[in-house]
Amino acid sequence: xxxxxxxxxxxxxxxxxxxxxxxxxxxxxxxxxxxxxxxxxxxxxxxxxxxxxxxxxxxxxxxxxxxxxxxxxxxxxxxxxxxxxxxxxxxxxxxxxxxxxxxxxxxxxxxxxxxxxxxxxxxxxxxxxxxxxxxxxxxxxxxxxxxxxxxxxxxxxxxxxxxxxxxxxxxxxxxxxxxxxxxx
Numbered sequence: 523x524x525x526x527x528x529x530x531x532x533x534x535x536x537x538x539x540x541x542x543x544x545x546x547x548x549x550x551x552x553x554x555x556x557x558x559x560x561x562x563x564x565x566x567x568x569x570x571x572x573x574x575x576x577x578x579x580x581x582x583x584x585x586x587x588x589x590x591x592x593x594x595x596x597x598x599x600x601x602x603x604x605x606x607x608x609x610x611x612x613x614x615x616x617x618x619x620x621x622x623x624x625x626x627x628x629x630x631x632x633x634x635x636x637x638x639x640x641x642x643x644x645x646x647x648x649x650x651x652x653x654x655x656x657x658x659x660x661x662x663x664x665x666x667x668x669x670x671x672x673x674x675x676x677x678x679x680x681x682x683x684x685x686x687x688x689x690x691x692x693x694x695x696x697x698x699x700x701x702x703x704x705x706x
Contacts, residue, residue, distance in 0.1 A: 523661065525665075525667075526702075529672050529675055532558065532559045532696040534556045535553035550609050563591065576599075577667055578601055578668045579599075579600050579601070582606065589667075603651060608645065612630065612637055646677055649680070652681075653681035657682065682702050687704045688703050
């Protein structure tokens with residue numbers, strides 16, 4: 523059995539302007555609705571390696587769009603539980619670049635400051651549940667490709683490794699993959 527976790531292509535909302543806290547909240551909303559930038563194409567070796575896989579995607583547009591770009595068809599299954607881990611927003615009288623807000627927000631979130639979003643602890647539980655769901659689907663379909671997101675993919679992979687799956691990774695940015703294998 524094989525599960526390939528693919529991080530989506532570069533979203534149209536992946537820009538890094540200077541923002542106030544309220545500007546960052548709008549940036550996050552725009553980012554969540556982003557599709558993949560037309561200049562962000564999947565690597566040919568990735569496309570070629572996924573021809574016989576059962577296709578799964580998160581429900582976010584950039585993940586669904588990535589599936590279309592990579593395998594030229596709609597996902598066989600869309601799983602809302604593999605959506606990206608939340609990005610909390612905090613009121614703060616600063617003007618920072620979007621990615622600085624993102625890093626700061628995620629650190630505070632991981633430390634337990636949730637700001638009305640799913641907690642980090644709950645997100646890790648969701649990753650564990652997702653890993654179990656994907657394991658069950660791999661038993662049915664043998665080879666899966668999952669178009670998801672950076673953080674949730676890492677935590678799903680971590681849970682699958684605890685269950686005996688062996689992993690290899692390629693890349694760290696957009697279109698990066700974590701391939702997990704396990705004997706039936």
